[in-house]
Amino acid sequence: MSKNEKLSSSGNGSKTSLPKRFFLQSYSSAIVAVIILVAVFTIFTDAFLTPFNIFNLSRTAAVYSFIGAAQLILMVIGDMNLGIGGCGALCTVVMGTLMANYGVGTFPSVLAALAVSALCGLVIGLLVVKLNLNPWIITLAMSFIFNGLAIGSSHGYSYEMTEALTWAGRKRVGMFSFLFVLMVVLVVILYIVFRHTKYGRDVLAVGGNRTAARLSGINVNWIVISCNILSCMFACIAAILWASRTGTASPNTGSDWMMYSIAVCAIGGIPLLGGSFTALGFFCGAWILTMVRNGLTMLNVDVYYEQVFLGLIILLAVSVESVRARMAEKMM
């Protein structure tokens, strides 16, 4: 029976050509954007494709990927975390205080910061689930609380980082930064989790349809709480990477993260309503944001106007993706 054969083979059968199959994927526009940006910046600037700049780009992209992941994990279930910046600041201060004021070792300080972030996520998650309040408002309120705690306990002063921590920010792996290795590991883990684990599938199901997820025996509350914990822990990792990259732990860390985290996801083609995820798109999203900021500086764009271009590029990315999605739907 021909129909049976069709069903047992994979969806996009071998008949569709390779370019078409590429076009049908939701990450295709992001990949094309990366290629175009690299080409443009390479042609119009001298220093873009130099070893130092690649090293520099790779470690910034790594930080953005963790900032993006903090938002991503909640976007996938259709929620949002406005408190990732605040959480990052709080974690930075916790880590800095332990290292600088109490002389605690690098590793225990990092662990302590992670524990604090997990606690932050747990609190947000419990508030969202138990009070059944809108996550936007809860995370907004929490972001003030986190920031206030960070500024209050540090009085706004930065902390010196230990040698061991800044090592990670300086270490090279081939032409890339060691932090970039962490980024690749993150993306691969996300890819595997969302494709090959029950937990990841349950997260996507909750994002797709909460009622149906509950009626499929998925513990929706647990998924919401755990995603909030993961979100804050990703924010914490981003804070640690940022500190290791800059060499200081500033309580002002994270003030612009909320916007950038959403930008990474939006450029990477992650839908705001949740329910789907593409690892490659997400990976490209972090790179595009990093390259645009870096490239604009190199093109001698007035720093004060930089955000205008950033905004335009986000608009462009999102509209190209939306046109592509509509065309792809017709082709299927």
Next chain:
Amino acid sequence: MLEVSGVSKSFPGVKALQDISVQFHDGEIHALLGENGAGKSTLMKIICGIYKADKGTVSLDGKELKLHGYGDAVRHHISMVHQEIQMIPEASIAENIINDKIAQFTKFGFVNWKAINEFALKYMKEVGLDLPPEKKVRFLSAAHKQLIQIAKALSADARVLLLDEPTSSLTLHEADVLFELVRKLKEKGMIIIFVSHKLEEVQVIADRVTVFRDGKLVGSDHIKNMENSRIIKMMIGRDFVYSYRGRLDAGDKDVVLEAKNITSRIHGFKNLSFQVHRGEILGFYGLVGSGRTELIRTMLNIDKCDGGEVFLEGKPVKIDSFKTALHKYKIGYVTENRKEEGLFLEHTVGTNICVNSLNKSYYGRIPFINLKKERENAGFFANRLEIKTPSLSTLAGKLSGGNQQKISIAKWLAADCDILIIDEPTVGVDIGAKEYIHELIWNLAAKEGKTVILISSDMNEMISLARRILIFKDKQITGELSGEEFFAKPGEEISAEIGKSFV
């Protein structure tokens, strides 16, 4: 007089109305009857301009109406009181009454509140609503909201008033108040069209009855000539080929599932009990809101359970969440609203089928999903249930109603459920798929020994599949029909019997 002549309407895959001609007279309450999907609501929506007829005309007082949307209907003095009452909850009663003619109450862009409230008060009095017009609609009962809708219709000078299942969310007393008002309006010469499921109230209020079945008009007559048994026969269909599927030997087998004294505060019922035997199809017959779905949802703790016990194979079990019911006790629940509660429309067919049996696609003992295995599992059930889809990676939302329903049954089979609760399996499903789904449900019980609880308000479906039927009415179990001999009788006799215990 409102006249509908030769009206036809199709939706993709369904002929919703075929060549319908009816006359609605002045000063008459005209009831439209029929099962779900028979075409009553479609006709109502055509009369009030929400849908456009593919063929045929609607004319009022001899003048043909060509309506563009509901607003246009209101301008032609046709108003509808909707089943799911649509109002602005944060606005006041008066604002809701005048919101489509606010221009009348503004001067230089400023609103004259006093005039609005006085205007509203006048019509509120007419419908007997004694409330301050400034009160927010959010705080009102369903009955009051309905009266406001009628007041709004009157304020638009309505000649034709369409009521779509107006009593479905009212108490008996509230319904009486509504009927009183409707009679008053009728005496004023209005044309009143009334859709209902409840035969008893049709007998009380209607002057004329028109019965629909599968998009066709099967009869229209004065209420005097329409006894309940005749209406039921018309609704089910004289020419209905009732396929008696044979015996289902289950009555003397063990009781698999027993629910005792299930109580729910939110749904307002107390101490409902039932038993199901292995390999049986037990029918829960009743209208929407009669307690059939509510009992199941409460038993499975999807909605909070306030008391009662559940026994599986005689042993007491504690179902603290649906997760427990599914994974520990292998109970599957095909929900009534497959789009809202059953499916992940934006996910693929394959993902939907495997969503609650992912552990079966693991690489042996390692808890990672083997995509190939997952595809095979999904493909197996897609083939077994003959789900017609271009591929397993097609989005579930793209398929037809019948195929979506097959997915929502397949996922429980994939999860090895022994007890299946299936709620309104064939609503919004075309006839071919309906027959297929009936055959499937029957075979699940007859050939595979699954235990099925079938919830439906479709009499044909009940008679054809269930061999024991519990009848639900007003959040109570009001009767039980059982016995193989009984169901071997011709379909018409059974339906008359069901009608008796139901009306």
